[in-house]
Amino acid sequence: MALLSIKNLKAKINDTEILHGIDLEINPGETHAIMGPNGSGKSTLASVLAGKPGYEVTEGEVLFNGKNLFEMQPEVRAREGMFLAFQYPVEIPGVSNTNLIKSAVNEIRKYRNLEPLDAFDFISMIKEKAAMVEIEQSFLNRSVNEGFSGGEKKRNEVFQMAMLDPVLAVLDETDSGLDIDALRIVANGVNKLRRQDNSFLVITHYQRLLNYIVPDYVHVLYKGRIVKSGGKELALELEEKGYDWIKD
Amino acid sequence: MTGLKINTGVTMEIKSKFIENFANKFDTYLKVSNLPEEITQFKAKAFERVLLDQIPTPKMEEWKYTNLAFLNKFNFDLAALPTLDCKTVDKFIFQGLKANVLVFNNGKFCKEFSIIIDEALEIETLSQALSNGFVGNNLKFELVSDVFTNLNAAFFEDITFIRIKKNAIIKHPVHLLQIFDGNLSQTSIFPRTYISVEENAQAKFIETYQKIGEFDTLSASLTEIKIAAFARFDFVRTQILPDNHIFFGQTNVEQNRNSVFNDITFTLDGKFIRNNLNTKFVGEYAETHYYGFYFADKINYIDNHTFMDHAFPNCFSNEIYKGIVGDSATAVFNGKILVRPDAQKTNAYQSNKNILLSDNATINAKPELEIYADDVKCSHGATSGTLDEEQLFYLRSRGINYENARNLLLAAFGEEIIEKIEIPQIQNMLSELFESKLVGKLQ
Numbered sequence: 001m002a003l004l005s006i007k008n009l010k011a012k013i014n015d016t017e018i019l020h021g022i023d024l025e026i027n028p029g030e031t032h033a034i035m036g037p038n039g040s041g042k043s044t045l046a047s048v049l050a051g052k053p054g055y056e057v058t059e060g061e062v063l064f065n066g067k068n069l070f071e072m073q074p075e076v077r078a079r080e081g082m083f084l085a086f087q088y089p090v091e092i093p094g095v096s097n098t099n100l101i102k103s104a105v106n107e108i109r110k111y112r113n114l115e116p117l118d119a120f121d122f123i124s125m126i127k128e129k130a131a132m133v134e135i136e137q138s139f140l141n142r143s144v145n146e147g148f149s150g151g152e153k154k155r156n157e158v159f160q161m162a163m164l165d166p167v168l169a170v171l172d173e174t175d176s177g178l179d180i181d182a183l184r185i186v187a188n189g190v191n192k193l194r195r196q197d198n199s200f201l202v203i204t205h206y207q208r209l210l211n212y213i214v215p216d217y218v219h220v221l222y223k224g225r226i227v228k229s230g231g232k233e234l235a236l237e238l239e240e241k242g243y244d245w246i247k248d
Numbered sequence: 249m250t251g252l253k254i255n256t257g258v259t260m261e262i263k264s265k266f267i268e269n270f271a272n273k274f275d276t277y278l279k280v281s282n283l284p285e286e287i288t289q290f291k292a293k294a295f296e297r298v299l300l301d302q303i304p305t306p307k308m309e310e311w312k313y314t315n316l317a318f319l320n321k322f323n324f325d326l327a328a329l330p331t332l333d334c335k336t337v338d339k340f341i342f343q344g345l346k347a348n349v350l351v352f353n354n355g356k357f358c359k360e361f362s363i364i365i366d367e368a369l370e371i372e373t374l375s376q377a378l379s380n381g382f383v384g385n386n387l388k389f390e391l392v393s394d395v396f397t398n399l400n401a402a403f404f405e406d407i408t409f410i411r412i413k414k415n416a417i418i419k420h421p422v423h424l425l426q427i428f429d430g431n432l433s434q435t436s437i438f439p440r441t442y443i444s445v446e447e448n449a450q451a452k453f454i455e456t457y458q459k460i461g462e463f464d465t466l467s468a469s470l471t472e473i474k475i476a477a478f479a480r481f482d483f484v485r486t487q488i489l490p491d492n493h494i495f496f497g498q499t500n501v502e503q504n505r506n507s508v509f510n511d512i513t514f515t516l517d518g519k520f521i522r523n524n525l526n527t528k529f530v531g532e533y534a535e536t537h538y539y540g541f542y543f544a545d546k547i548n549y550i551d552n553h554t555f556m557d558h559a560f561p562n563c564f565s566n567e568i569y570k571g572i573v574g575d576s577a578t579a580v581f582n583g584k585i586l587v588r589p590d591a592q593k594t595n596a597y598q599s600n601k602n603i604l605l606s607d608n609a610t611i612n613a614k615p616e617l618e619i620y621a622d623d624v625k626c627s628h629g630a631t632s633g634t635l636d637e638e639q640l641f642y643l644r645s646r647g648i649n650y651e652n653a654r655n656l657l658l659a660a661f662g663e664e665i666i667e668k669i670e671i672p673q674i675q676n677m678l679s680e681l682f683e684s685k686l687v688g689k690l691q
Binding site (some may be wrong): 050074104107 | 356637638639641642643644645646647648649650652653656657659660661664
């Protein structure tokens with residue numbers, strides 16, 4: 001059974017249809033990349049999957065783990081194992097990273113009928129995952145994303161991802177605004193999380209990220225539809241020829 | 249209604265049952281109270297003023313958001329004999345905090361229940377102060393505009409004088425525990441406290457309020473604080489009052505040169521609360537911080553009026569009030585800053601932020617700046633809105649349910665004020681009380 005099965009998905013925001021019928025299947029262990037020019041609907045797809053308010057699904061269905069995704073609140077999607085790495089992570093003054101991640105880990109564990117992590121296990125888990133994305137301990141006591149640089153914000157997304165250990169991670173332009181060093185750290189973090197039983201949907205405008213996170217499949221999204229699919233070599237072709245080639 | 253002849257010979261018409269009730273009691277009260285002539289005169293003048301003013305209506309600028317007609321349904325007695333015992337007092341004392349505890353029962357200082365561990369803290373009641381001539385110098389009658397303060401002047405049973413001597417540093421916090429006793433009948437309570445922080449002295453006070461008994465009670469208090477040159481005074485007030493208490497509190501602060509005053513007014517519950525907090529600078533280079541937090545829900549009414557009187561140059565004031573208003577509650581923030589013509593080089597800042605949790609919740613926010621000097625830095629801002637949707641979604645996308653995400657954001661909103669409290673035990677206690685309020689478990 002596919003982990004994520006999207007069939008004829010149409011969605012609109014403010015009465016404007018953005019997604020005109022998307023079909024996509026992701027199996028456990030696969031990494032898919034979605035590429036496309038600005039305004040093609042890449043971020044809308046990520047937002048619809050995570051359940052961001054303001055988007056209206058008008059047609060089609062999405063099954064996640066065989067369950068109807070659109071019957072789940074955003075928090076239930078997360079507890080079922082979906083994770084969205086935000087393109088623009090939100091600043092939350094007054095809520096510390098530790099507080100956020102502790103609440104999240106324990107709510108997800110509760111959903112899965114697991115005991116809350118004790119303080120010792122929680123701290124050692126935090127240390128291990130923070131080291132993976134080269135985050136310092138002091139960073140964890142700061143308010144969520146407040147005053148973080150672009151690179152810090154994206155590393156924080158990958159840190160949270162590592163803590164929550166999702167079965168499907170959606171990375172929404174995680175490479176945007178990153179310099180090459182930060183990109184390498186973020187990509188290495190993601191690669192360490194890749195296993196046979198989890199999947200990634202990497203959304204990006206540029207091929208560069210895919211040098212580091214090598215996908216099994218590449219899809220091209222254009223004007224709300226997937227117009228072309230292929231292997232990782234499709235990304236290189238797009239890099240070389242640009243998106244105009246697809247538009248014809 | 250009735251015409252009443254009071255001892256000044258003037259006949260006045262009394263328009264409200266609330267005032268009429270007190271008018272019926274006043275003459276007898278004065279006769280049996282057995283106070284010296286100067287105090288009796290003072291009270292008579294104060295009550296004359298009460299009769300002139302009557303209860304305020306929303307037509308008056310200072311009360312434009314308040315309908316006080318509900319006061320007329322009560323028939324308050326003057327504070328009767330206390331029913332207080334040690335066990336009751338013990339329940340209200342902070343566990344694990346070494347502090348001076350001054351217990352007040354219906355506004356009267358109760359030495360037998362109080363604990364004083366810092367010797368530099370001097371406390372006198374009215375009779376003690378009268379015998380050493382202190383009162384004559386300090387009880388100057390001033391016509392104030394607030395009718396509840398004048399009602400306090402007319403009916404206070406006692407005055408507590410607290411003195412922190414020159415250069416003294418009070419090591420342990422001073423807990424003012426105000427107990428409102430409604431065990432016997434509907435009772436009106438008029439606490440009156442004068443705090444004098446002398447030159448270069450320092451102290452941290454926290455005032456809490458506890459209601460006992462089933463009958464409705466009303467308190468109208470006056471706290472006068474004089475902070476002398478180079479002195480520092482911290483004042484935390486935590487208000488968690490049940491539905492059967494009506495609270496009017498007037499706090500007047502006078503700050504001399506180079507003094508520092510920090511006030512934190514923390515209101516978690518109360519059906520009707522009106523706080524008036526005024527600071528007047530009487531010397532240069534003084535510094536004041538007002539921090540306020542209020543959480544109004546149910547049909548509660550919580551009103552904070554502040555007034556910062558920059559009467560001297562080179563002073564600094566900063567004011568941050570934050571509020572959460574839910575259900576059908578109403579909150580008022582009215583912050584006035586007056587910079588007088590001579591008060592050059594004034595720095596005065598004010599901010600008021602509100603989060604509304606329901607469509608029926610009301611916030612009335614009114615900053616008032618009157619600036620008559622030209623070389624000053626002043627700013628103010630007031631905001632009200634709902635919780636940030638982007639922040640809520642971010643938290644929910646991490647698996648945190650709506651309720652908990654909301655509470656995390658509200659807790660963060662309130663913590664900014666709670667963390668200003670410099671007594672760690674009090675800070676933790678208020679954090680816990682606030683969090684229990686958020687999950688609906690505040691006792």
